[in-house]
Amino acid sequence: MTTQYLGKIGSSVLGVVLAGMCLGNVAKAGDLIVYTAVEPEELTGFAKAFEATNPDIKIKWVRDSTGIMTAKLLAEGKNTRADIIWGLAATSLLLLKDAGILEPYAPKGVEKLDKLFVDGDSPPSWVGQRAWIASICVNTVEAKAKNLPIPKSWADLTKPVYKGHIVMPNPASSGTGFLDVSSWLQMWGEEKAWKFMDDLHKNIGVYTHSGSKPCKMAGKGEFPIGVSFAYKGAQLKAKGAPVLTVAPTEGVGWDLESFALVKGAKNAAAAKKFADWSVTRETNVIYNQAYAVVAYPGVAKPVKFFPADLSKKMIKNDFLWAAKNRKRILAEWKKRYDSKSLPKKK
Amino acid sequence: MTALDQPRSLIPGPLSTLQRIRNLGTESWIMLAGIVSLCAALLALLVMPLYSLLSKAVEDDKGAFVGLANFQEYFSSAGLVQSIGNSLTIAGLTMVIACVLAFIFAYGITRSCMPFKRTFRALATIPILAPSLLPAISLIYLLGNQGMIKGLLFGETIYGPIGIMIGMIFYIFPHVLMIMVTALSTTDARLYEAAEVLGAGPVRIFFTVTIPGAIYGIVSAAVIAFTLTITDFGVPKVIGGQYNVLATDIYKQVIGQQNFSMGAVVGLVLLLPAMFSFVIDRHVKKKQVALLSARAVPYHPKPHKVRDRALLAFCVLMSLFLIGILGTAAFASLVTFWPYDLSLTLAHYDFDAVDPNGWSSFYNSLKMASFTAVVGVVVIFLGAYFVEKGRGFGRLRSGFHMLAMLPMAVPGLVLGLAYIFFFSRPENPLSVMYSTMTILVLCTIVHFYTVSHLTMLTALKQIDKEFESVSASLKVPFYKTMLRVHVPICLPTISEVMMYLFVNAMTTVSAVVFIYSPDTKLAAISVLNMDDVGDTAEASAMAMIIVLTSVTAKLLHGLIMKSFTARHSAWRQRTG
Numbered sequence: 001m002t003t004q005y006l007g008k009i010g011s012s013v014l015g016v017v018l019a020g021m022c023l024g025n026v027a028k029a030g031d032l033i034v035y036t037a038v039e040p041e042e043l044t045g046f047a048k049a050f051e052a053t054n055p056d057i058k059i060k061w062v063r064d065s066t067g068i069m070t071a072k073l074l075a076e077g078k079n080t081r082a083d084i085i086w087g088l089a090a091t092s093l094l095l096l097k098d099a100g101i102l103e104p105y106a107p108k109g110v111e112k113l114d115k116l117f118v119d120g121d122s123p124p125s126w127v128g129q130r131a132w133i134a135s136i137c138v139n140t141v142e143a144k145a146k147n148l149p150i151p152k153s154w155a156d157l158t159k160p161v162y163k164g165h166i167v168m169p170n171p172a173s174s175g176t177g178f179l180d181v182s183s184w185l186q187m188w189g190e191e192k193a194w195k196f197m198d199d200l201h202k203n204i205g206v207y208t209h210s211g212s213k214p215c216k217m218a219g220k221g222e223f224p225i226g227v228s229f230a231y232k233g234a235q236l237k238a239k240g241a242p243v244l245t246v247a248p249t250e251g252v253g254w255d256l257e258s259f260a261l262v263k264g265a266k267n268a269a270a271a272k273k274f275a276d277w278s279v280t281r282e283t284n285v286i287y288n289q290a291y292a293v294v295a296y297p298g299v300a301k302p303v304k305f306f307p308a309d310l311s312k313k314m315i316k317n318d319f320l321w322a323a324k325n326r327k328r329i330l331a332e333w334k335k336r337y338d339s340k341s342l343p344k345k346k
Numbered sequence: 347m348t349a350l351d352q353p354r355s356l357i358p359g360p361l362s363t364l365q366r367i368r369n370l371g372t373e374s375w376i377m378l379a380g381i382v383s384l385c386a387a388l389l390a391l392l393v394m395p396l397y398s399l400l401s402k403a404v405e406d407d408k409g410a411f412v413g414l415a416n417f418q419e420y421f422s423s424a425g426l427v428q429s430i431g432n433s434l435t436i437a438g439l440t441m442v443i444a445c446v447l448a449f450i451f452a453y454g455i456t457r458s459c460m461p462f463k464r465t466f467r468a469l470a471t472i473p474i475l476a477p478s479l480l481p482a483i484s485l486i487y488l489l490g491n492q493g494m495i496k497g498l499l500f501g502e503t504i505y506g507p508i509g510i511m512i513g514m515i516f517y518i519f520p521h522v523l524m525i526m527v528t529a530l531s532t533t534d535a536r537l538y539e540a541a542e543v544l545g546a547g548p549v550r551i552f553f554t555v556t557i558p559g560a561i562y563g564i565v566s567a568a569v570i571a572f573t574l575t576i577t578d579f580g581v582p583k584v585i586g587g588q589y590n591v592l593a594t595d596i597y598k599q600v601i602g603q604q605n606f607s608m609g610a611v612v613g614l615v616l617l618l619p620a621m622f623s624f625v626i627d628r629h630v631k632k633k634q635v636a637l638l639s640a641r642a643v644p645y646h647p648k649p650h651k652v653r654d655r656a657l658l659a660f661c662v663l664m665s666l667f668l669i670g671i672l673g674t675a676a677f678a679s680l681v682t683f684w685p686y687d688l689s690l691t692l693a694h695y696d697f698d699a700v701d702p703n704g705w706s707s708f709y710n711s712l713k714m715a716s717f718t719a720v721v722g723v724v725v726i727f728l729g730a731y732f733v734e735k736g737r738g739f740g741r742l743r744s745g746f747h748m749l750a751m752l753p754m755a756v757p758g759l760v761l762g763l764a765y766i767f768f769f770s771r772p773e774n775p776l777s778v779m780y781s782t783m784t785i786l787v788l789c790t791i792v793h794f795y796t797v798s799h800l801t802m803l804t805a806l807k808q809i810d811k812e813f814e815s816v817s818a819s820l821k822v823p824f825y826k827t828m829l830r831v832h833v834p835i836c837l838p839t840i841s842e843v844m845m846y847l848f849v850n851a852m853t854t855v856s857a858v859v860f861i862y863s864p865d866t867k868l869a870a871i872s873v874l875n876m877d878d879v880g881d882t883a884e885a886s887a888m889a890m891i892i893v894l895t896s897v898t899a900k901l902l903h904g905l906i907m908k909s910f911t912a913r914h915s916a917w918r919q920r921t922g
Contacts, residue, residue, distance in 0.1 A: 033864065040879060043702040061702040062864045065878070068602060075604035079772070081781070081863075141686070164503075173602050205491075206505050206587045209878040216880030220684055221492050241683065338425060338590075 031058050032270040035073060035080075037066040037175055038087035038257065039212060039232075042290065049286060050277050057270045065210045066092060066175025067330075074099060082262050084271040086278065089175045090256040091182070093126040094323035102126065103261040103268075107275040117256060117295040128256035129278060131293040133310055134180050135230040135252065137215035141242040142224035151225065153249040154184065158199035166203045167214040168227035172330050172338070175255060176211025176229050181329060182322045183253025183315050194336070201337050219243050231290045234305035247307035251315040255322075257291075373823045374738060381732045381742050384725070388749040390776065391792050395764035396756065402767045403610040420611045426595060430615065433592040436507055437576040437619070440514045444522050444571045445564065447515065451664055452526035454657035457556075459649040461658070467527075469665045472672055474520050475896035477853040477870040478580030480889040481516040483882060484674035485509050485585055492685045494674075505587030513581035516671050518574045519664075522567045529563020530556075534642035562630045569630070573623040577616060577757035579856050584877055592616045593856075596759050600860065606767070613760040624755035672893065679887035694883040695891070701876060701884070703867045708891055711869035714786050715851035719844040722791040722798065726843060727836070730802035731828060735814060754796035758856030765789055765861050781863030789861060790851045798843045805839035806832065838907060845903050849896045 036043065040063055047059040062082070064072070070092040073080055078101060085093065085102075096102055097119075106123035117128035136157070138150055148165060151157055157166060169177035184193040205223045208214055214226030215233050219241035233245030259278055265271050277283055284296035292303045293311055307313075370378065406412045420426055451470065455463050473481070489496050489504040489512075502508055537559065541551045557564075579593035586594055592612060600609035678684065682691045698704030733747045753761075769780040779785045809832060817827040833840070855870045862871055869892050876885040 040702060040875075041700045044698060044704075047702065060864045063702065064601075064875075071602065071604035075606070205503070208880070210880065213878070213880030216882075220882075221686075222486070222490055239683070240687065242686065334425075338588075 030056065030267070030270070031060045032267050032274060033060050033062065033081050033083045034274070035062045035069055035082040035085045036087045037064065037069045037089070046286065049283070050274060053277065054270075054273055057273065059274075065169075065173045067171070067173040067178065070095065073101060077101060078264060080262060081266075083265040083267040084259060084261055084274055086259040086274070087129065087257045088259075089179070090126060090128055090258045090319050091178070091322045091326060092175070093258050093260050094319060095326065096260065097125045098323075101263060103263045103265070105261045105272060105275060107272070107279045109276070109279050112281075112297075113279055113295040114297050117258075126258045126260040127275070127279060128258040128295050130257050130284075130287040130291040130295060131254045131314070132176070132179075132257060132291060133230045133247075133252055133254040133293070133314060134176065134183065135228060135233055135307060135310070136246040136248060137218040137226040137228050137233040137236070138244045138246055139218045139221045139224040139242055140244050142221040146224060148224060150244065151246060151248075154196065155250070156248075157203060157225070157227075158196060160203075162203045162225060164203065164205050165223055166200070166225045166227065167205050167208055167217050167223040168200075169211040169214055170207040170209060170338070171333055173209050174211040176227075177207075178326070178330070179253040179255045179317075179322075180227060181333060182326075183251065183317070185325075185329065186253075186318060186321070187251055187315055194332070197333075198336070207337070215243070230292070230306050230310055231303075234303055235290065237305040245305060245307050247310045247313045249313075252310070252313045254293075254314050254317060255319075373825075376823075376825065377732065377736055378739060378742075380728060381736065381739055381746055384729050384732065385742065385746050385749060387725070388746070388752075388792070388795075391788055392749065392752060392756070392761075395761070395768035398767035398771075399610050399613055399760065399764040402607055403614055405607055407605075407607060416607045416611045420608065420615075425590065426608075426612070429590045429592050429595045429612075432507075432589060433576050433616075434619075436510050436514070436582075436591060437572045440511050440518070440575045441568050441571040443511070444515045444518055444575075445526075445568050447664060448519060448522040448526045448567065449530075449564065450657070450660055452523055452530050454661045455527055456530040457645070457647050458654045458657045459647055460654045460661065462661075466661045466665060469668060470523050471520050472668045473516050473518075474849060475853070475900070476672065476675075476893045477855055477873055477889055478513070478517045478578050479584050479855065479870070479873050479877065479885070480675050480893070481513040481671050482509065482581045482584035483678065483873075483877060483886050483889065484671045485513055486882070487674050487678045487684065488670070503587070505585060506589040509585035509587070510582045510589065510591070513585055514575045514578065516668065517578065517581060518571050519668065521574060522571045525563055525567040525570060526560075529560040529567070532563075532642075533559050533645045535645040536643050538645060562633055565630045566627055569623040569627045573620050573757075576619050577759065577856070579759055579859075580874070583874065593757075593759055596763065597859070600763060600766075609763055610767070613763050616757055617755075617760050620757050620760075621755045628751075675886045675893075676890055678883055679890050681883065684883065694887040697872070697884060697888060700881050701872060703864070703872060707867040707872040708869045708888070708895075710783070710866055711852055711892070712895065714783060714790065714866070714868060715848045717783070717787045718790045718851040719848040721787060722794075722847045723840055723844045725791065726795065726798045726802055727833070727840060730799055730806055731832060734803055734806040735809075735824075735828070735832065737814075737818075737824070750799040751796055753792050753794070756793075758793055758854060759860075761789065761793055762857035762860035765857070769861070781861070781866070783866050785861055786858055786866055786868070789857050790854060791847070793854065793857045794847055794850050798846060801839060801843055801846075802836070805836045809835055838911065841903060841907055845900065848899055852892050852896055852899075 038046070043061050043063065047061070050059060051057065066089050069088055073082065073085065073096055077099065080101065085096070093102065102125045104121060104123040104125045107127060110118060110124065110127055113127070118124050119126045136151060140150070143150060146165070148161060151162070168180070171177035171181045181197070184196060187193070188196065208217070211229055212232045214223070215228035215236060216226075217223045218226035218228070219236040230245055230247070233243050236243045237245065259275060261268070261271050261275060279295070281296055281299060284294045284299045287294040288300050288303070290303065292300060292306050294300050403416055404411060404413055406415070451466070454460055455467055485504055486493070488494055489499055489509070493504070499508070533556075537555050538551065541555050546554065577593060579597055582589070582591045582594045583597065592615060596609055596612045596616065599605045599612055679694050680690045680692070681687070682689045682693070697708075729746065729750060733743050733750070736743050765785065768774065769777050769785060771777060779788075813827060813831050814824070817824070853870055855874060858868055859871055859874065862868055869888055873885045873888045873892070876888065
């Protein structure tokens with residue numbers, strides 16, 4: 001008698017499991033595994049656009065912040081599952097090039113791109129897609145409520161009035177955080193830059209994992225000022241958040257979202273198709289929807305809510321220097337600021 | 347405690363083993379094969395990965411042996427060592443506060459005549475249904491810089507130890523309460539009668555009868571509270587700010603810097619307090635059993651207006667806290683743009699818009715949890731059956747039982763880390779499982795093995811040994827008796843264990859965060875990732891989906907069990 005019911009329960013459980021299996025998606029051999037640091041909400045759109053012209057290829061995104069992706073790729077080395085690295089900082093790709101992980105490849109039509117965006121070697125190891133540029137996101141409503149003046153420069157951020165009101169990304173995990181630190185060091189030299197960061201540290205509420213989170217926190221007023229990048233601030237403003245995107249007067253750091261093929265990739269053919277697609281004019285038009293500076297000349301139109309003079313304030317960025325010194329800079333940063341564990345009072 | 351009734355003389359020596367194996371019947375072969383394969387499974391899925399972790403801690407990045415150099419580096423890094431102090435402080439304080447709160451709550455449920463006891467008990471299980479990231483996210487909405495009731499903090503920040511502690515108290519409350527309730531239920535009313543007759547006042551009775559009677563339970567609850575707090579990673583990850591603890595250090599070392607050797611070292615440091623608590627707990631549990639006398643009379647509280655009202659008020663407040671945290675997460679997931687646009691929307695549940703894995707991570711979780719429940723319960727039942735009801739192979743059986751106790755002492759983060767080291771090595775034939783759903787299921791079963799094993803063992807212990815003797819003399823093979831007698835009788839427990847595995851598999855982050863792949867990303871990990879990029883509303887929404895799934899599973903389970911017991915277990919009523 002009981003065994004009947006056992007059978008029934010058993011079969012219904014099995015039913016649930018089978019239903020679950022059908023619901024989950026199963027990885028196929030033809031999937032293109034793409035390691036990326038691009039903002040997650042943009043990825044679905046890129047995949048759709050690419051898959052529309054290449055219906056036989058399905059993109060599988062592996063996404064994390066720049067620092068994490070870089071560390072992951074360095075650790076995985078030649079055993080990485082990635083077929084292509086796409087939308088990662090050029091500084092990081094330089095490190096990976098040195099580690100011998102990248103497969104040089106000249107995508108069809110790469111010669112049409114601005115030379116500054118492409119690796120100097122021929123064929124190039126990496127190709128830049130678009131620049132992302134540091135900015136400060138300020139919540140105008142909260143700034144008013146708390147009587148905070150709108151900061152105009154990096155130096156402003158160290159004023160005592162902002163104590164506990166600023167968030168910035170941790171440069172060890174976030175690419176945006178790293179390009180900030182790297183730009184300060186390049187603009188002002190080691191001594192002045194570290195002194196600035198010491199002062200800034202006193203005003204920081206929390207350091208975040210990702211580069212977009214400071215701006216999102218500023219948008220909600222959780223912390224009124226977020227050191228982030230321009231796209232995020234403009235996007236939040238477009239969504240109705242009281243966010244003003246400020247380009248500091250001293251100049252702003254930036255890096256190139258770039259792609260590179262991986263040596264010994266399982267799906268090299270599909271990776272090349274994706275690379276070819278990534279340098280087309282059409283794709284650059286998509287890049288421009290969010291970012292003001294893209295690799296294909298003549299495509300870029302001004303992006304709404306971007307600081308007007310932003311591209312003029314981009315510093316002369318030495319990627320080679322940044323890549324070479326990355327490890328040292330991060331170690332120094334962690335020593336100074338990461339281990340300070342007591343939370344700062346407001 | 348295993349009920350291994352194997353006479354010493356039957357334990358085979360090396361010479362007689364061959365002979366014995368030759369004399370084995372089919373039935374014994376099946377049993378031997380069963381026990382051996384279960385032992386092999388736990389060795390491969392627990393012991394060997396832990397060994398890989400140990401050896402990784404004494405290797406450098408390239409895999410060369412470096413002795414204790416990594417430990418030296420660890421202990422010379424001020425920041426990392428400070429985390430030990432931070433972790434101990436947080437775990438210690440949380441333990442004390444959670445135990446006091448849970449004790450009073452449990453006292454209300456077991457020792458008072460206040461109304462709604464069952465409701466309070468049910469409400470107290472809320473936190474089990476949610477990933478530990480949920481209370482942390484809710485606390486930001488409640489007590490963050492834009493928090494609804496941030497005035498309660500008097501200018502202190504929620505990002506740090508305060509936030510971690512409040513979040514942890516929410517998260518561990520049901521676990522601590524369960525033990526407290528058991529401790530306070532198993533008392534002997536005769537002691538109270540004697541104390542009253544001897545003229546002791548209520549305060550004196552409380553300190554000389556109540557507390558000593560429950561002391562082992564209290565210690566056990568404290569140990570659980572401490573271990574859960576020190577090993578959890580979800581709460582400090584979200585709300586810890588710059589306050590580093592061991593659990594977040596492991597994550598930072600491994601995920602953030604891919605410094606696996608240092609991750610292994612921190613993992614071992616975290617393993618120590620967990621192992622230590624485990625030993626204390628085992629010790630205490632043994633004593634507790636000896637304390638209970640067979641002639642004990644159940645205690646029935648008498649009404650006492652002031653006490654009952656005070657306890658009722660406390661339980662109401664505590665329940666409000668639990669409901670409040672959950673309610674805040676629900677609210678956060680529905681508000682259009684906190685705190686400027688408070689209109690309600692379901693837009694944040696459109697996960698595909700903010701994350702390429704979107705809803706698929708939820709389906710992955712559903713799949714993973716179902717597999718874990720079904721495969722897990724079969725394995726765990728067989729394991730417990732062999733330990734409790736098996737015949738012969740005494741050493742193997744008690745060996746397996748000891749293996750089955752080990753997962754309790756291994757924090758999820760450490761287990762997950764050990765899995766990376768063991769399964770990612772190309773020379774390991776088991777590495778084909780790496781980055782598959784299978785490894786997530788197996789890891790989760792191992793992670794939650796001990797509690798399930800013990801629960802199953804208790805159920806099997808209650809079944810009279812006569813069944814085996816009778817079926818043996820009737821020459822019915824053990825597996826037939828098992829399927830016809832033990833499985834049906836244990837059905838309520840079997841479904842309990844399935845439920846436990848399902849809900850834990852839905853909510854867990856710690857072990858799986860190291861071993862998921864792009865195809866097998868889970869819902870709870872999505873919560874973590876979405877919070878990391880600042881999509882807090884979407885993170886709350888995904889956490890709520892997990893809660894809703896757990897609740898649905900619980901309700902379904904309750905309904906099925908109710909109709910089942912009503913129709914098929916009439917005999918249970920008479921035996922009790």
